[in-house]
Amino acid sequence: MADAEALAKAKGCYACHAENAKKVGPSYKDVAKKYAGKADAVDYLAGKIKNGGVGVWGNVPMPSQNVTDEEAKKLAEWVLSFK
Incomplete structure (x- = not known):
């Protein structure tokens, strides 16, 4: 899953999300849960x-991301792997 983490960093996901703590958006662990x-x-x-x-996590919108369908699926699988 290191390639998915690298993709998340490259796409700027960490600007609004963190593994264990809420930032602008929810933590990856909270989403997985x-x-x-x-x-x-x-x-x-x-x-x-x-x-x-x-609306799912409050009033702060998550803008659409510049990812392919394949990249979005890889990122979703990675986020869901957090426990």
Whole structure:
């Protein structure tokens, strides 16, 4: 998963997110906990990463990200790996 972490750093994910603490957005661990066990979690999060959204974690919007579908899926799988 080191390549996914490198992708997250390259795409600027760490500007708003951290592994263990809330920044502008939720921590990766909080996201993983919220979606643990949900069958569509990877596809759902990949869509949120690619297209952005607002309201799930408060009023601060997450803008759409400049990632491919494959990159969004890789990032979603990586985020969900946090325990």
